[in-house]
Amino acid sequence: MEQPIGIIDSGVGGLTVVKEVMRQLPRETIYYVGDTARCPYGPRPVHEVKKYTWQMTRFLLKKNIKMLVIACNTATAVVLDEIREHVKIPVFGVIYPGARAALKNTRNYKIGVLGTIGTIKSQAYVTALKSINKDVEVISLACPKFVPLVESGEYDSPIAKRVVAETLTEMKQTSIDTLILGCTHYPLLQESIKNVMGSHIRIISSGEETAREISTLLYFHDRFNMNETVIPKHRFFTTGSKKIFSKIACDWLKKDDLPVETIYLGEE
Amino acid sequence: MEQPIGIIDSGVGGLTVVKEVMRQLPRETIYYVGDTARCPYGPRPVHEVKKYTWQMTRFLLKKNIKMLVIACNTATAVVLDEIREHVKIPVFGVIYPGARAALKNTRNYKIGVLGTIGTIKSQAYVTALKSINKDVEVISLACPKFVPLVESGEYDSPIAKRVVAETLTEMKQTSIDTLILGCTHYPLLQESIKNVMGSHIRIISSGEETAREISTLLYFHDRFNMNETVIPKHRFFTTGSKKIFSKIACDWLKKDDLPVETIYLGEE
Missing domain, CATH: 3.40.50.1860 (Rossmann fold)
Known part of the structure; x- marks a missing residue:
């Protein structure tokens, strides 16, 4: 399955998961959403964290991802079970x-x-x-x-x-x-x-541990990308400053350049 | 799910998986089969390894296991995919x-x-x-x-x-x-x-790594034993000498005594 793995986070934190997925599963394509405009989720009330996490989830589901990773502990804690119940692809928390x-x-x-x-x-x-x-x-x-x-x-x-x-x-x-x-x-x-x-x-x-388990689940659900010739074309979406996001992402992932797009998901 | 996890091996080697499952998943019950009478599988032709592994698998399926772990690399290499295709419970290799x-x-x-x-x-x-x-x-x-x-x-x-x-x-x-x-x-x-x-x-x-992934899969397939009051009653079956098996198992699992039963699965 050549479809991307979707990874969502309240900001740049989930890039620690991205880094490990790239390293441990170099053949997989990643679509990442960082809700940097509304970060941090930690101090927010539960209903807001739920709403924002669902917005990111819906955004990526439209892009035909094969697996969703909620790479934010706060969001995992409050909304993982709910999303897992309603979504057909495997959903993963951290x-x-x-x-x-x-x-x-x-x-x-x-x-x-x-x-x-x-x-x-x-x-x-x-x-x-x-x-x-x-x-x-x-x-x-x-x-x-x-x-x-x-x-x-x-x-x-x-x-x-x-x-x-x-x-x-x-x-x-x-x-x-x-x-x-x-x-x-x-x-x-x-x-x-x-x-x-x-x-x-x-x-x-x-991050490391989640990447390892993503590997386990891709295997058990027959969702690995088996096409060796595909070169992953990762995409990064942020709700905030493209510049700050790019800087941190390039630094952390040790890349010179990354395809970052700004998106709008909803009100602050 | 209070049903046992089935673990099979050509002999005592799979006890390294048992030890880690007991440690990492103390609430789970284990049924173990060690085909010590016909060990080692390593040098045997493929058709023999297949036949013997299927015999152990059938023996445990009759005992209502919720997951099967082929804790033998030789058997995993030759027959895991086949067993996984034919069996309804999750099947695991090492x-x-x-x-x-x-x-x-x-x-x-x-x-x-x-x-x-x-x-x-x-x-x-x-x-x-x-x-x-x-x-x-x-x-x-x-x-x-x-x-x-x-x-x-x-x-x-x-x-x-x-x-x-x-x-x-x-x-x-x-x-x-x-x-x-x-x-x-x-x-x-x-x-x-x-x-x-x-x-x-x-x-x-x-062993360690397989136990960790058993934990992952039990979670994703909702097969954990959630009943805290159950004290696991493990069972050990060997096709060979009960005495030698007990000695190694007690030594390796650091127990004074273990419930070992001798069984007959087929010709040497």
Whole structure:
């Protein structure tokens, strides 16, 4: 199946999933929507997150995607099950892949989760982890300052390092052996997070794990692109500034140029 | 769904999958068949491997399993697709999970594969890896001496260490960064393999990766056991010596006792 995989996010965070899909599944075409104009979703009420996520979903369904990935933890937490019920193609969130990877990795069954206020409040990771292993201990931490750092392109700055260190002070004092980056923006801060937490803590990135599971599901649903001659023509859609989006996307995906289009999905 | 997951293997090797399913999915019940009387499958002709694998499959289907895992690389290579076509429950092999994990891990796209003569001859890993990323370089090595070492319980002996070192001499000289243990028996030799190859090589164990993907598929097919009060009652069936099977299984799964039953599936 040569149709594209659709990936949606509240902004640029989902590009961490895109990067890994490109690396792990180089034959697949990606259509990406980043709702940067209305980012972040984390602090928004549930009904808004639902509405915006459905708008992105409908936009991509019209473009004949073969699979949908909700590459935003906040949106996954509030609307994944609903979209999955109503849509015929396989729909994927980023919470369970991270949860499964953490449960595979942990040896002391103490797992940390970093996320937006929306994700942490929803208890989506706690629910996912405990639905598989009820004896696991989960320590959650909302990090509302992280997404704005990434969306503004500040993720490499000294300010970012300081904010990360301050935010993680308490998490560092726990005895977790595995830490889930429960927001697709956070891998852009991964180096800083790793430096603060120490190398003995295994950091789980939603992006890598989701790409791996996309591969599993494409295989089981016979949806791989088997045509070797196709060169993927990815497309990127943003509801916000094409310039900022391009800059971050090119930087993160290590490309000189990317086909970015601005789209309008609805009111701010 | 409280029904058991069926796991079949030519002998005790599939216990490496069992161990990881117990750890990663503690709520799931496992029915295991080890065809120890006719092990190893590696050097056997295709028609025999097919026949024996179908016999184990039918035995477990009668016991109302909700998913089947062919935890033997040789059997996966020759008969997975056929069984998947004819059986209504999800059927799982161990080759693609290992391949996907290797592709996620590798950075230089040079991947080593160790397997039985049957698995290596079938080119199943080369096919799986290249179907996802055609540019990957695969270096395969048949290790016919490994399975007998494990099945005889010799995996911790000085002989095992010597055999592993001799077998891997050439593989050690390659520039792979990832090594797939393409036989579920090999994780019992993992320490020796790691010592020979060095800690810079990431070793991928089919068992761990398959358990992770079983978790993914149970979730996507709504087949998790959601009943928290059920205590899994695993069952183990062997076509060979109950005593040897019990000894290895208890040792490997770190249990004092396990419910092992001897069964007859057909002629040697």
